[in-house]
Amino acid sequence: MSNFPKNFLWGGATAADQYEGAYDADGKTLSASDILPLSGNGRKWALDHPLEAAKKDYGFHPARKGVDGYHHWEEDLNLLAGMGFNVYRMSVSWPRVFPEYGMNKPNEEGLKFYDKVIKKARELGMDIIMTIDHFDTPFWATEQFNGWTDRRMINEYIKLAKTLFTRYRNEVKYWITFNEINALLNYPLFAGGIDISKCENPLQARYQAAHNQLVASAKVVKLGHEINPDFMIGSMIAGIVNYPNSPYPQDALEAQETTRKSYFFPDVQARGYYPLYAKRFFKDNNIHLQIEDGDLEALKQGTVDFVSFSYYSSSDVSTDSRIKAKKTAGNFSSANSHNDGGTVTWDAANTVINPYLESSSWGWAIDPIGLRYLLNDIYDRYQKPVMVVENGLGEHDTLTQDGKVHDTYRIKYMSEHIKQMGLAIHDGVDCLGYTMWGPIDIIANSTGEMSKRYGFIYVDRNNEGEGTNTRIKKDSYEWYKKVIASNGKDV
Numbered sequence: 001m002s003n004f005p006k007n008f009l010w011g012g013a014t015a016a017d018q019y020e021g022a023y024d025a026d027g028k029t030l031s032a033s034d035i036l037p038l039s040g041n042g043r044k045w046a047l048d049h050p051l052e053a054a055k056k057d058y059g060f061h062p063a064r065k066g067v068d069g070y071h072h073w074e075e076d077l078n079l080l081a082g083m084g085f086n087v088y089r090m091s092v093s094w095p096r097v098f099p100e101y102g103m104n105k106p107n108e109e110g111l112k113f114y115d116k117v118i119k120k121a122r123e124l125g126m127d128i129i130m131t132i133d134h135f136d137t138p139f140w141a142t143e144q145f146n147g148w149t150d151r152r153m154i155n156e157y158i159k160l161a162k163t164l165f166t167r168y169r170n171e172v173k174y175w176i177t178f179n180e181i182n183a184l185l186n187y188p189l190f191a192g193g194i195d196i197s198k199c200e201n202p203l204q205a206r207y208q209a210a211h212n213q214l215v216a217s218a219k220v221v222k223l224g225h226e227i228n229p230d231f232m233i234g235s236m237i238a239g240i241v242n243y244p245n246s247p248y249p250q251d252a253l254e255a256q257e258t259t260r261k262s263y264f265f266p267d268v269q270a271r272g273y274y275p276l277y278a279k280r281f282f283k284d285n286n287i288h289l290q291i292e293d294g295d296l297e298a299l300k301q302g303t304v305d306f307v308s309f310s311y312y313s314s315s316d317v318s319t320d321s322r323i324k325a326k327k328t329a330g331n332f333s334s335a336n337s338h339n340d341g342g343t344v345t346w347d348a349a350n351t352v353i354n355p356y357l358e359s360s361s362w363g364w365a366i367d368p369i370g371l372r373y374l375l376n377d378i379y380d381r382y383q384k385p386v387m388v389v390e391n392g393l394g395e396h397d398t399l400t401q402d403g404k405v406h407d408t409y410r411i412k413y414m415s416e417h418i419k420q421m422g423l424a425i426h427d428g429v430d431c432l433g434y435t436m437w438g439p440i441d442i443i444a445n446s447t448g449e450m451s452k453r454y455g456f457i458y459v460d461r462n463n464e465g466e467g468t469n470t471r472i473k474k475d476s477y478e479w480y481k482k483v484i485a486s487n488g489k490d491v
């Protein structure tokens with residue numbers, strides 16, 4: 001018997017800046033990711049110095065080409081529907097819709113692209129989960145007022161959300177306000193359009209940006225419900241499980257503290273107020289938020305309908321300096337794995353290798369049970385429906401002589417995670433759906449590489465952006481089709 005409810009949402013997720021390409025088509029201007037080079041060419045430096053990086057001639061910028069989804073969307077949607085997807089999580093490119101700061105009207109040409117995609121997806125039987133901002137802050141915001149550190153972003157964001165809510169009020173039911181909002185702490189350019197090198201007090205800047213986003217998120221939740229009371233509007237974080245490395249109480253405390261850095265965001269979005277530990281954290285770190293009249297009320301009035309997260313890996317937290325010495329690139333947090341070579345861990349200097357887990361080729365620990373743990377933890381904390389909106393394995397794939405990709409490793413990874421999700425549902429978690437990450441190969445967010453592939457569908461394209469863009473079904477394609485057809489029974 002399947003543990004999954006009848007109307008469970010099965011699908012996949014992509015982000016505009018990793019998929020679409022066509023960075024200057026039909027009036028679009030640059031987004032933060034468009035200025036970044038491929039890893040190995042100073043991408044990490046550029047993430048922290050985007051204003052200077054924008055002046056450099058890198059020759060190739062992976063996000064500017066993506067996988068040319070702007071011209072392959074129809075073929076791609078047909079392929080996704082071929083697996084039986086009943087949901088597709090996508091995002092809009094903010095600078096495609098509002099190419100300049102302060103525009104009163106959106107760019108119709110840009111919106112027409114999303115009109116077509118949404119219409120076609122629905123004809124093919126897919127609901128849409130729309131991420132309003134998936135790491136896609138327009139670069140004009142970085143240039144003009146350092147992104148979300150400035151409150152002017154709140155109105156710009158509301159304008160974007162209102163445009164989408166109104167235009168797609170009958171087409172889109174599920175909305176996510178910000179992708180991995182907790183990534184603001186480690187990934188200020190992607191998550192907030194912030195040039196962190198220009199901030200006098202980087203920690204203060206990050207939390208001010210967080211406050212501005214939380215207020216913006218709450219305001220659009222309220223607005224969305226006014227536009228269509230049936231909208232389901234959710235929060236989303238990079239979901240990290242932090243295990244204490246030992247029974248040493250200090251490790252447990254450190255693991256809790258680390259987890260709170262992520263839960264801080266949905267704590268506000270789901271409960272409508274700042275948690276006590278945040279107030280203590282602000283005080284201890286001399287952070288003084290600019291909170292304006294009406295902000296706290298807005299937070300209260302705009303609580304989310306569901307809480308969603310990405311899940312790739314878990315972390316192991318230790319305060320023992322001898323163990324810390326063993327720290328390598330082995331642990332992962334999706335939201336900050338932007339180092340050129342290896343990966344660093346979620347905000348916690350104290351993360352070490354978990355000896356019980358294997359890792360992917362990019363050093364991300366593989367931990368299916370962590371997904372069950374996290375689903376239970378989040379559902380218990382908020383008592384609101386949850387959704388797994390990203391999960392998957394980024395690996396090298398080889399196209400064989402016969403034109404196939406035998407990605408048994410991906411099938412294994414996903415099968416084990418889906419089983420654990422089923423067990424969490426059996427535990428009592430109200431999980432609405434699962435959109436695995438990157439059903440069609442797209443460029444990696446952290447490194448800009450094409451060789452880090454997640455898809456069921458291979459795209460003929462290399463790290464330098466060369467290739468035919470031909471789409472080829474991998475072995476995992478037929479496997480996922482069976483999973484969906486059996487509603488998670490045949491995994």
Ligand code: BG6
Pocket residue numbers: 015018135179180238310334335337390394437443444445446447452
């Ligand atoms: C999440 C992001 O952090 O992880 C995605 O929401 C990203 O945009 C995904 O692609 C996987 O990370 P990467 O670096 O392997 O693409």
